[in-house]
Amino acid sequence: MQFIVMDLEWNNTYAKKANGYINEIIEIGAVKLDGDLETVDTFSCIIRSQIGKKLRGTVKRLTQLTNADISSGMPFTKAFSVFRKWIGNDDTVILTWGDGDIRVLLDNFKYLNGIKVIPFLKKYCDMQKSFQKINGNAKGQQTGLLAAAEYLGIDPEMYIHHRALGDSMLTADILKKIYPMGIIEPDILDCNDDFYSKLLYKAKVIRNIDNPLVDKKRLNHTCESCGTPCTQLTPWKFHCQFFRANFYCSECDLTYSVGVRFKKLFDQVEFRKIVSVKEPEPKIEQEGTEE
Ligand SMILES: [Zn+2]
Structure with a gap:
């Protein structure tokens, strides 16, 4: 088995055919590690833009890439075919920090090649998801790459940020630290139909308290x-994602x-509860603020 830690850069641009905006991939960076997590090789490739004509200002500033760089890059289909050859071995786990790169890649394959899968993706792991199990972050909050590096005692200044290779090298060094903790392996997914359905599924907050998915046993407070x-004083009211x-x-x-x-x-249905003690309202104010 081998590991490929991948990072992509993209440029948000208007796509006529999609009648909307798309994140067009402009750079691939990757690190190949063997089964013992030793770095074997690196990959870096700039992709010639086909959809967007110009880079956004924010992308230029962050990546330091120029329009000239992008127009001299390799076309998307060619670049990913070279990348696929570079990966080589079929027994490969692809890893990224957060699943954003995979979503964007899927979008690009769909838009540019008309296919609904990522051809070289057999096994995949979202390292951010795994990492969040060890750093005690509150659910729903996502840990950035730099914050994770600092948590693990890795100096992020040693890497070139916002460039695909620099970010993938940093992510690879994070992998070397957290893989031995045993948190990655359970999160390695087979990229079958179920994987794509799950990836494309849009999570929805339930707004109707009578929905059968609302676990009535949760509608109380101790x-x-x-x-x-406790005694319930007011009826449940939906406001800002929560029944209150x-x-x-x-x-x-x-x-x-x-x-x-x-x-x-x-x-599954994800449950979250927030509780705060209500300060008793001063009498005078109550009298003055009658509705
Ligand atoms: Zn009490």
Whole structure:
């Protein structure tokens, strides 16, 4: 088995055929590691733009790439065919930081080659997802590459940022640190139909409390100080992604503001709860602010 850590750069541009905007890939960078996580080779290639004529200012500033660089690059189809040959071995796990690169790559293959899969993708792992298991980040928050490097004691200044090869080299060094922790392996996915359905699935927050996917057992609150079940004061109301209600603990004389969110993912419902203690409102203010 071998590992390919890949990073892509792209330019957001208007695509006539799609009647909308697309992130057109302009650079591939990758590091090849053997089964012992030793770096074997690197890959770097600039891609000639076919959809967008000019790089956006932000892309130019971040990547330091010029329009001249891009127009002298290799066409998309050729570049990825060379990349595929460079990968060689079929027993390969492709890894990226976050699944954004894979989504964009899939979009580009669809738009430019009319295919709905990534031809060289057999096994894949989103390292960001794995990493978040060890750094205790709150669910829903994503850890950036630089933050992860710093967490692991890697100096990010040693790498060229916002260029495909520099970012993939940094990601490869993160892999070397976290693979031995055993968190990567369970997240290596077979890139079958299920993988693509899951990738393209749009998670949706449930807005109707009567939806059968809403677990009614979650619609309560137990006091965090004394463990007594609280009394619900207000009906559940949907606001800003959460169903919200107030709860009261008579033991502690505390009012809680509780929010619960049910998010329909591909094969599960993700639950999130937020709780805060409501400060008692001063009497005078209450009198002055009658609705
Ligand atoms: Zn209590």
